[in-house]
Amino acid sequence: MRNRKQEETLQFFTGFVFSLVLTSSTFTTGQIRLAGPRSTSCSGRVEVFYSNAWGTVCDDEWDITDANVVCRQLGCGTALNATGSAHFGQGDGKIWLDNVRCSGDESSLTSCGHNGYEKHDCGHSEDAGVVCSVNLPKPSISTGSAEVTWGQQVSITCSIAASPLSGTFILRKTSGSFRVTRSSDSSSATFNIPKVTLDHDGEFKCQYEKMMSSQTFTSPFSNSVRLRVSLERPIISLTSPDGGLVWGPGGAEVTKGYGLSFTCSINPRYPQGDFSLIFSDSNITETRPAVNNSASFNFPAAEFEHQGNYSCVYEVTMATQRFSSDEAEPISLIIKSSSLLLVSSVSSGILLLVLLVSLAVCLRCRRKLCSKQPIPSDQNQSLYSARDAL
Structure with a gap:
């Protein structure tokens, strides 16, 4: 008899193995996928499933016709660019295909002409990739300085991983009507604002557009970058x-x-x-x-x-x-x-002190004179008469 823990363990491993079987059985020879850094469901490094392993494609003779077959096979519309030189990063393991030569009508990449599986003279630095129209990769945005003073210059750079040629970058402000476009033959474009004003304060986003067969294909918006415009100190x-x-x-x-x-x-x-x-x-x-x-x-x-x-x-x-x-x-x-008030106060104080001292001296001198000089008898008699008259 198995205990409950053994039953749970057996169920786990049974489910795990069954899951592996189901997963591996979903891949058949000739399937393709897009991989690599910054890849999307419709842009990335091309990889082919063959002999139970994923491998890459060499960029020798790789062109837009080959890329169109890949995009159609993936349900991603038409090809905007056929990338080389491991634009979406280097793969590892096998390099299955080299010198791929598609006519453009094939239903799958492995139906195109090539040297044969694992017959190549390439390294992973030559891995091929595609950018399809249905899902252009999301651009990135950066600025030299997130905080600037009114009147300063600021640069905002928009870039896209896929680097489709002859496209247009669009810089928008999330609020307001600010919108600037710049054509570019490379994977990035820089927007220079010579003198920022308070109108430039806010969040900016990038978008990428590509014209193909009279159709316009547009990427998602990039993440936003915040530009803060301040006033200089008065x-x-x-x-x-x-x-x-x-x-x-x-x-x-x-x-x-x-x-x-x-x-x-x-x-x-x-x-x-x-x-x-x-x-x-x-x-x-x-x-x-x-x-x-x-x-x-x-x-x-x-x-x-x-x-x-x-x-x-x-x-x-x-x-x-x-x-x-x-x-x-x-x-x-x-x-x-x-200072005038201080001098006036000091002067008044000194003058008052002098007056008090002078008065004291006069009173003292008067007492001394009165005590030393007796009044004559005739003067005494006059004083007495005056007193009696009163």
Whole structure:
């Protein structure tokens, strides 16, 4: 009697062997497949099943007529390109066919003329491939820099593994109407944007088109690449209309009570936007529209609460999207006491002290004089008379 574990094991191996039998029985001599890196169901390295093994085809005399037979046999339409030199990577194992010579009417590749199986003078570096019309391979897309500043140049490259000749690459933006085409005789095309603007901010995709017998065959879209366009940092400056500004090692020093003015400016090529003055020591920001690409923020009289770090940001609204620049290099503001007020306070203090000292000296001297000089008798008598009269 078998236990349950033995039964499960037997069922597993029985099913596994049965699966192998079914799998191997699905391949018959003369079948073909497309393989290799970046291959699809209708583009790739051509491989033939013969003598219970898959093998490749040499690219000697390999042309579009041979490729057409392969594409038709696979149900992939017509051939767009017959590739050589192991374009879809090198195979391994056998090289079954060489010097294939199809007339174009054959139902299968193995029905075409050739040297015979495994009769060749090739290496796998000469493996042949096809690109069929029904399923063009998916292109790839890349950009030199995903983040660029307004006005900079950016390049976006589209490429396709199959490299069908004389095709057209299409660069599209996933939102908006941006669409640029470029014809190419190679497997790639580069789209140069000399000066990016905020309109170029977003995602881009590539597509490939190939004209064949008055028909247009189109590949799937590539994956998207995100291009971020930012604004350059504005410039912030500080002036004092009253002349109370001095630049010191710690930053800008403005005398208390004097007027001061911050000015934010940006490159004139930018569109109309708003400047925001940012005070680092407070959550309060002040925003003003740009006039001639600048804006001024005025303080009539500097107070000690104005002391701190100041910067500014430029913002532009395009459609429903808002773009903000990085903060400008900050200015450190120090408020100092007025020197005239200090001198006046010191002078007043000294004068008051002198007056107090003088008064004390006078009082002391008066006491001394009064104690040392007796009043004459006649003067005493007068004083007494005056007192009695009162």
